[in-house]
Amino acid sequence: MSDQKYPKPLPTPSPEAQRFWEGTKKHELWIPYCRSCEKSYWYPRDFCPQCGGRDVEWRRSGGKGRVHTFAIHYRAFHPGWTDEVPYVTALIDLDDGVRIFSNLVEVEADPKAIRCEMPVEVVFEDVTDEITLAKFRPASA
Ligand SMILES: [Zn+2]
Numbered sequence: 001m002s003d004q005k006y007p008k009p010l011p012t013p014s015p016e017a018q019r020f021w022e023g024t025k026k027h028e029l030w031i032p033y034c035r036s037c038e039k040s041y042w043y044p045r046d047f048c049p050q051c052g053g054r055d056v057e058w059r060r061s062g063g064k065g066r067v068h069t070f071a072i073h074y075r076a077f078h079p080g081w082t083d084e085v086p087y088v089t090a091l092i093d094l095d096d097g098v099r100i101f102s103n104l105v106e107v108e109a110d111p112k113a114i115r116c117e118m119p120v121e122v123v124f125e126d127v128t129d130e131i132t133l134a135k136f137r138p139a140s141a
Contacts, residue, residue: 006127008080013131017044019058024132027124029061031096042098063122064139065094070116072109092120092136106137 013021023030033040034048035055047054070090076082086109093099105123107113121139126132 006080008127009078010128010131011133014044016046020044021131023058023060024124024134025126025130027132029063029122029134030058031061031094031098033057033059040094040096040098042100059096061094061096061122063094063134065092065096065120065136067091067104067114067116067118067120067136068093068099070104070114072111072114088114090114090120090136103133103135104137105135 011021019032020030031040031042032044033056034050034053035057036053037048037050039050040059040061041049046056048056068091070088072086072088073081074086076085081087088104088107088109089101090104091099091101104114104120105125119139120136122134123137124132125135
């Protein structure tokens with residue numbers, strides 16, 4: 001599991017998102033939360049995009065949500081994905097109230113196998129020693 005072996009582009013965690021990546025490394029999903037609005041928000045910033053306030057913290061997510069929409073990719077846009085097409089990306093509405101973009105895995109890349117509102121749960125993929133990705137798979141309702 002070295003960086004050299006992972007053939008795809010890797011995310012470069014921003015300082016604001018450091019807590020998120022520390023979490024995924026431990027196979028935990030953490031989402032920023034505004035104490036003034038009493039709402040989670042996405043993506044990570046050190047202020048709340050709803051009220052502009054800085055009374056924010058990180059809260060651990062249960063990792064459950066539903067598919068808002070999805071796309072099946074039949075062509076690799078980068079050589080790293082050549083062996084994986086078709087694959088699925090999706091916007092996931094987490095139960096925490098935020099919408100995040102990720103991959104849908106452990107499901108057939110077939111429009112008949114996937115539907116909007118389908119319940120999903122987070123799974124973690126350790127891709128290098130430094131980076132663990134949060135992806136989603138179908139869950140029981
Ligand atoms: Zn707020």
